[in-house]
Amino acid sequence: MKVKEIAFTGIPVTDIKRARAFYEGALGLKPSADFSEGVWIEYELGDDTLAIGSVGDQWKPSPDGTSVAIEVDDFEAAIKDLKGANVTFAAEGIESPVCHMAVVQDPDGNKIIIHKLK
Numbered sequence: 001m002k003v004k005e006i007a008f009t010g011i012p013v014t015d016i017k018r019a020r021a022f023y024e025g026a027l028g029l030k031p032s033a034d035f036s037e038g039v040w041i042e043y044e045l046g047d048d049t050l051a052i053g054s055v056g057d058q059w060k061p062s063p064d065g066t067s068v069a070i071e072v073d074d075f076e077a078a079i080k081d082l083k084g085a086n087v088t089f090a091a092e093g094i095e096s097p098v099c100h101m102a103v104v105q106d107p108d109g110n111k112i113i114i115h116k117l118k
Helices: 016-026 075-084
Strands: 009-012 031-035 040-045 048-053 068-071 088-095 099-105 111-117
Touching: 016 040, 016 048, 075 088, 075 099, 075 111
Parallel strands: 009 048, 068 111
Antiparallel strands: 031 040, 040 048, 088 099, 099 111
16 A cells, blocks of 8 residues: 555544634634535645545544644734634643644534644
């Protein structure tokens, strides 16, 4: 098998309207596709796609599951905006030799990493 690229990153949610308010409101993402009457929403981020879906009991959200890191232009401004939107932070002030990170949670507890390369 030869892997070419990541097709999309999917995040399970329980309430699509509430999730959209977070992903589109707090994170500022713009939907690029809406499938199955609002059950699956996709957001194009550069060359990649982030999707949220509420597809039933076979795919449930978890604060311990897969996460995605979103690269931002201005890390400090992003953190300020997220705090102003009362977003839940699981961790902040994380610094590595190459980046700054904070971990926020969507309304279902899924973790989203806010990331800025140095």
